[in-house]
Each structure stands twice: as C-alpha cells, then as structure tokens.
Amino acid sequence: MxxxxxxxxxxxxxxxxxxxxxxxxxxxxxxxxxxxxxxxxxxxxxxxxxxxxxxxxxxxxxxxxxxxxxxxxxxxxxxxxxxxxxxxxxxxxxxxxxxxxxxxxxxxxxxxxxxxxxxxxxxxxIDRPALAAIWPTIRGRTIVLDVGASIGADAQHLVDLAIMGSAMARIVLAVERPSVGLLNIGVEEVKGIEEVKKASRLLRETALPNLDYLGFVEGGDIGKGTVDVVVTEGFTGNIALKTAEGTAKQMGYYLREALSQDIMSKIGYFLARRAFAALKGKMDPRNLNGGVFLxxxxxxxxxxxxxxxxxxxxxxxxxxxxxxxELLGRIRASLALSHQDRPAAPPKLRAMGEPENTSTGS
Structure with missing residues (x-):
C-alpha cells in the first residue's frame, strides 16, 4: 500500500x-x-x-x-x-x-x-529555479517555462529548462517523450538572439532521450499546442502569460457584450448555453491553477x-x-544525462526578487 x-x-x-x-x-x-x-x-x-x-x-x-x-x-x-x-x-x-x-x-x-x-x-x-505553468491549448495542455522566476538566460539554462519542463510534462501530460520548442521571434534558425540559437544547437547536438526537440516556435504556437513544452526565459514568459490572461478576459468581455445587445442575441445565447458553458470551462483559469517551481x-x-x-x-x-x-527523481535523472561531462556552473543572475546577500543556509 x-x-x-x-x-x-x-x-x-x-x-x-x-x-x-x-x-x-x-x-x-x-x-x-x-x-x-x-x-x-x-x-x-x-x-x-x-x-x-x-x-x-x-x-x-x-x-x-x-x-x-x-x-x-x-x-x-x-x-x-x-x-x-x-x-x-x-x-x-x-x-x-x-x-x-x-x-x-x-x-x-x-x-x-x-x-x-x-x-x-x-x-x-542548476543555478536558478524556474516557474512552470500549465497552459490551455487547442490540443489540450502545454507546459510553459519560465514564466517569471528569474530574468534572462544563457544557452545552458535554456537547455536545463527544456529538461525540467519535459520531466514535468511526462507526469502532467502522460507523454513518454514530450516535444519541446524554444520560443523565438521566428521559426527560422537564423532568427533570434545568440543565446537562444546556441541553446537550439545544444538541444539538437545532445539529442536527449527523454525529449523530442522540434526547434523554434512563435508566440502563436503556444495556444495551438504545437509542442508539449515551450521554453523561454522568465521576462518573456511572464509577459506572454499575462498577455494571454488579459486576452482571455478581453474576449470574454466582448462575448458577453455581443450576447446581450438585443433580444435575438439573448435567444441565441439561451439556445447555445451548453456550448458556452463548455467554452467557459475550457477558459476557466481555476482548472489549471498551480505553477510549479522546478x-x-x-x-x-x-x-x-x-x-x-x-x-x-x-x-x-x-x-x-x-x-x-516522483518529479524530482525524473529531473535529476535527466539532468545527469545532460550534465555528465560538464562541471557545476557558478551562480550568475539572481532569481526574481531574491535579495543580493541572501544566505543559502537553512
């Protein structure tokens, strides 16, 4: 038991x-x-x-x-x-x-x-933790990280995010080998800042067995569910999250306004109320509440x-x-494969809100 x-x-x-x-x-x-x-x-x-x-x-x-x-x-x-x-x-x-x-x-x-x-x-x-969110998509759900735990990322940190996000996706999405994409301003390999392009090369060259790296994805691909895991640094991820939340509220407002304009609109809503209830359920953020610090x-x-x-x-x-x-065990096993030939990285950027002189003692 x-x-x-x-x-x-x-x-x-x-x-x-x-x-x-x-x-x-x-x-x-x-x-x-x-x-x-x-x-x-x-x-x-x-x-x-x-x-x-x-x-x-x-x-x-x-x-x-x-x-x-x-x-x-x-x-x-x-x-x-x-x-x-x-x-x-x-x-x-x-x-x-x-x-x-x-x-x-x-x-x-x-x-x-x-x-x-x-x-x-x-x-x-791992130098800095990440905050991972579960994102509703056309296909179901996607893991997006980092959505605000720390600002900025070098290539290796982005690779670590991909590893940790895919470990979470194997649990949440029940996918044995989750697909992973790096959020970028275009899908072409020549686009984006150098650290993102370097991270893409590392993910392709490493060819980790626990994830399927598909390349760059754009902002519109998140809602489409193009990949199981979307990887970005915390500044961009937090803006994307807040933008999506605001857009959902905006669309809900437009819908309520349109359905209350006249008697025919109200009758239409009454006839389609089950469909609207299902839509509301899919868009309800309470059903996907809970960010995970990885x-x-x-x-x-x-x-x-x-x-x-x-x-x-x-x-x-x-x-x-x-x-x-056993999320922690899955992450540790995946990180071991990626880091087996690389020494521990020194601390770099501070986590979001972390004081400059924070003691690491318990």
Whole structure:
C-alpha cells in the first residue's frame, strides 16, 4: 500500500487565507483520499474552517504561527522578517525536514521563490529555479517555462529548462517523450538572439532521450499546442502569460457584450448555453491553477493569490501528482544525462526578487 502524500500548506498566503484554502484542501481530499495535510498559520483562524470538514480535520495537523508574509512585502524584507517564523517559511521547511512531500502557497511569489531557494537549495548543476505553468491549448495542455522566476538566460539554462519542463510534462501530460520548442521571434534558425540559437544547437547536438526537440516556435504556437513544452526565459514568459490572461478576459468581455445587445442575441445565447458553458470551462483559469517551481530540492507549488476553493484544490492536486510520480527523481535523472561531462556552473543572475546577500543556509 502506498504511503499518503504529505501536503504542507501556507494557510495565511493569498488574498483569502484559510477561508479558501481549507475548503480547497477538502475538495482535493475527496478526489485524492491518500493525502495528509499540515496547515501552518494562525490556529484561531484555521480551526473554525477545519471544523466544517470532519474528514479533512482527521487528516490534518495545525502548527500555529502568527507571522505571515504580506502580498506587498519585498522578498528581501519577507526573508528577514519571516525566516523561521512565518507560515510560508515553516511550510517550506517541512519539506526540507522530510515532514512533507509538497508545499503549496498562494502567497507573495517573490518571497516564496526567495524562501524556497534559501531553504531547499537548488539541485546540483542548476543555478536558478524556474516557474512552470500549465497552459490551455487547442490540443489540450502545454507546459510553459519560465514564466517569471528569474530574468534572462544563457544557452545552458535554456537547455536545463527544456529538461525540467519535459520531466514535468511526462507526469502532467502522460507523454513518454514530450516535444519541446524554444520560443523565438521566428521559426527560422537564423532568427533570434545568440543565446537562444546556441541553446537550439545544444538541444539538437545532445539529442536527449527523454525529449523530442522540434526547434523554434512563435508566440502563436503556444495556444495551438504545437509542442508539449515551450521554453523561454522568465521576462518573456511572464509577459506572454499575462498577455494571454488579459486576452482571455478581453474576449470574454466582448462575448458577453455581443450576447446581450438585443433580444435575438439573448435567444441565441439561451439556445447555445451548453456550448458556452463548455467554452467557459475550457477558459476557466481555476482548472489549471498551480505553477510549479522546478530545479529545487523539493516540490513547491505556487497557487494564484486570488484563488477560490476550486483553484486551490487544483493547485494541491498538481502538487500531489508531482510528488506521487516522483518529479524530482525524473529531473535529476535527466539532468545527469545532460550534465555528465560538464562541471557545476557558478551562480550568475539572481532569481526574481531574491535579495543580493541572501544566505543559502537553512
């Protein structure tokens, strides 16, 4: 019999704290009954919500702290003030101490990145972690990374992103050899900045067995689902993500406006309401909530700060899948193949929001 997956929850993170986190955990437990939960935060605020879900309460523990990282805290400020005492740090540290398999937080992204890197450290040969997102596409879903963990990338970092993203895709998409594309301004090999072109050459020459590198892809290919994994650096990836989210909201606004213009439009909506419900479900970001920090010695899931119970459950279930299907082991095995003849790289660019003098000690 498999051991339960242990989930550490930053109960004070996000816009709603335990008000949405607890119902989300209960919802996830219904679908994944082999989970145990550890809530970190203000016990007086957590307990009343837990009392409403007896099954979840039985599967949970609560560790009290009245220190919480605020959404507007600078990462360096959060690290100084909340290290070892905040709900975010304690939840991450539970993974470091092997008291949990996954940490899930809807809190401050920069603070979560800085604390996770300081507490868990990066894997050997990985200089900077990446944030991977699950992207809805015409064909289904695509993994896109980096979507904002760090700015800039040299060729080897882009190759590492491809390796880590493909390991995640094998779990999320159930594809044995995921297809990978490098995001570029064109598909021709002569286009793009030098580091992207160099990364393309490295991926072709290395011919790693766990991924199928198909070359460059453009922004429009993400939504088409042209490849299983789209690789880019964090600045470009974050802009692409925010642009897609804004476009989806814009299209939703246009659609609602068009369907309410006159009586015939309203009748048309009534007749096609099932189709519109299906469309809404595909575009609902709650169904794909949960970014995964890759490259750390632990599974860290970033839930959206404004997530409701549905979105929170989705983020928890992504964390469950990453742990149950041994994401870290898959990444380490793939990295070993790529880095076997290359010495460890020295630190280069700082992760998003990471303070300049952050200690790497735990």
């Amino acid at each position: 498999m051991q339960p997956v242990r989930i550490a929850l930053d109960a004070m993170g996000g816009d709603f704290g335990p008000e949405m986190l607890v119902p989300g955990a209960a919802r996830a437990l219904e679908r994944r009954p082999d989970m145990k939960f550890a809530f970190f935060g203000d016990e007086a605020l957590i307990r009343p919500h837990l009392d409403a879900f007896p099954k979840l309460k039985t599967a949970s523990t609560v560790q009290h702290t009245d220190v919480a990282v605020r959404m507007d805290d600078k990462p360096s400020q959060a690290l100084r003030a909340g290290r070892r005492t905040s709900s975010m740090w304690l939840a991450i540290d539970a993974v470091r101490k092997n008291e949990a398999d996954v940490v899930v937080s809807a809190g401050n992204t920069g603070a979560l990145m800085a604390m996770a890197k300081t507490c868990l450290h990066t894997m050997p040969q 490259g750390l010695n632990g599974v860290v899931i970033k839930s959206h700060g404004g997530s409701d119970a549905v979105g929170t459950a989705g983020a928890i279930e992504i964390g469950y899948d990453m742990a149950r299907h």
